[in-house]
Amino acid sequence: MSFHWLTPSHLIVLGLLLVFAIAHSGLAALRPWGEQRIGPRLYRVLFALVSLPLATVLIIYFFNHRYDGLQLWQVQGVPGVRPLVWSLSAISFLFLYPATFNLLEIAAIQKPQVHLYETGIIRITRHPQMVGQIIWCIAHTLWLGTTFMIVTSVGLVLHHLFGVWHGDRRLSARYGEAFAAVKARTSVIPFLAIAQGRQSLKLQEFLRPTYLGVAGFVLLFWWAHPLLIQATANVHW
Known part of the structure; x- marks a missing residue:
């Protein structure tokens, strides 16, 4: 069986993901130790200075190589696929960005804290x-249909599944029985605890201005998506 479609970009993107995962999860694990030594605000700045450049490199590389490898299917011209992909993407942002609600903490203007939530x-x-x-x-695997996108x-x-275990472990170490109670009343699988x-x-x-902010971000990203693709294409990675 020929593997001519297995371009180096498949392995490179896995390497970039691994580096980002180690840096991101590693710094999260070291947070209590680091905050004791340099303070929460400075540690947040350090976290951003490490994570954001790695994420930027990863995003640019992904955009520039998203059609690499074998094209397993092509459904971009099928009626209904485009609105389905955009709808799924919009829903994904509603789940991805609740952590950005505390913007002042993320920017280290307010003292960054670890929160134990059970709402929304x-x-x-x-x-x-x-x-x-x-x-x-x-959504994006459906839209692109390439082996690079699957990889x-x-x-x-895999990184986010590790984050589930890693996040629960850190919250358990920090909050003990309080987190155990939250864990008993919530679920990892969506809607399972409710069912x-x-x-x-x-x-x-959910009637919060921050959700309107996320919706606005989705619309802005939809508008800027072609510009982002064009901009990343100018970076020859």
């Missing part, structure tokens, strides 16, 4: 970023 989207799933990433990967999706999903009667959905908790 956490009632649906305890790990919304993992769910959002899986939805995003499904990228597998790497992203089992361990949790209830309160729609009023």
Whole structure:
């Protein structure tokens, strides 16, 4: 069987994902130790200075090589596929970005803290970023249909599945029985705790300006998507 389609970019993107995962999860694990020594604000700045450049390199490389490898299917011209992909992408952002609600903490203007939430989207799933990433990967794998996209999706999903274990472990170490109680009332699988009667959905908790901000970001990204592709194409990686 010929593997002529297995371009070096398949392995490179896995390497970039691995470097990002080690840096991102490693710095998250070292957060208590680092904050004791340099303070929460400075550690947040350090976290951003490491994570953001790695993420930028990864995003640019992904855009420039997304059609590499073997084209397994082509459904971009099929009626209904484009709105389905955009709808799934929009839903994925609603799961991916609840952590950005505390913008002042992310920017280190306010003191960054570790929060133990059990409201809003956490009632649906305890790990919304993992769910959002899986939805995003499904949408883009459907749209692109390439082996490179499949390899990228597998790497992203594995990283976020590790993040589920890693995040629960860190919260358990920090909050102990309080997190155990939250864990008992929530679920990783979306809507499972609600279906089992361990949790209830309160729609009023979603009526927040921050969700409008996420919706605005989705519209902005939809508008800027062609510009982003054009800009990354000018970087010859």
